[in-house]
Amino acid sequence: MSPRQASAPRSDGKPLVLAYAGCTTCKNAQKWLARSGIAIDLRPIVEEPPTEAELAAWIPASGLGVRKWLSTSGQSYRALGKAKVDAASDAELVRWLAKDGKLVKRPVLVHGKTVLVGFREEAYAEALGNGR
Numbered sequence: 001m002s003p004r005q006a007s008a009p010r011s012d013g014k015p016l017v018l019a020y021a022g023c024t025t026c027k028n029a030q031k032w033l034a035r036s037g038i039a040i041d042l043r044p045i046v047e048e049p050p051t052e053a054e055l056a057a058w059i060p061a062s063g064l065g066v067r068k069w070l071s072t073s074g075q076s077y078r079a080l081g082k083a084k085v086d087a088a089s090d091a092e093l094v095r096w097l098a099k100d101g102k103l104v105k106r107p108v109l110v111h112g113k114t115v116l117v118g119f120r121e122e123a124y125a126e127a128l129g130n131g132r
Helices: 024-035 052-062 075-080 082-087 090-099 121-128
Strands: 016-019 041-044 108-111 114-117
Touching: 016 024, 024 121, 052 090, 052 114, 075 082, 108 121, 114 121
Parallel strands: 016 041
Antiparallel strands: 016 108, 108 114
């Protein structure tokens, strides 16, 4: 896994989408993007989870607290257990998210200063300037 700079501008202008191949929500987001004619850079979140530096930039940009970035229905979350997650500090949660892409709520879309977690057509259309 190569280190990434969270604040480095994307030279191609394409949105970055972190997704898991087995995730239905990720598949729906990718289908919507394709139907909308929006080219993306796709990053497999399990093999290349967000780095701590990326999360440090993306979490505030998303407008969500770090706990909203947790995929609470997944195996990784269940393996940790709700009590352990509830007792963890935000910094500890960020470390866990950076180590386990399956712990991250998906998909994650990064486009300019916009960061979206999960998929809602309306939010994608607004963020990407596509009023479908």
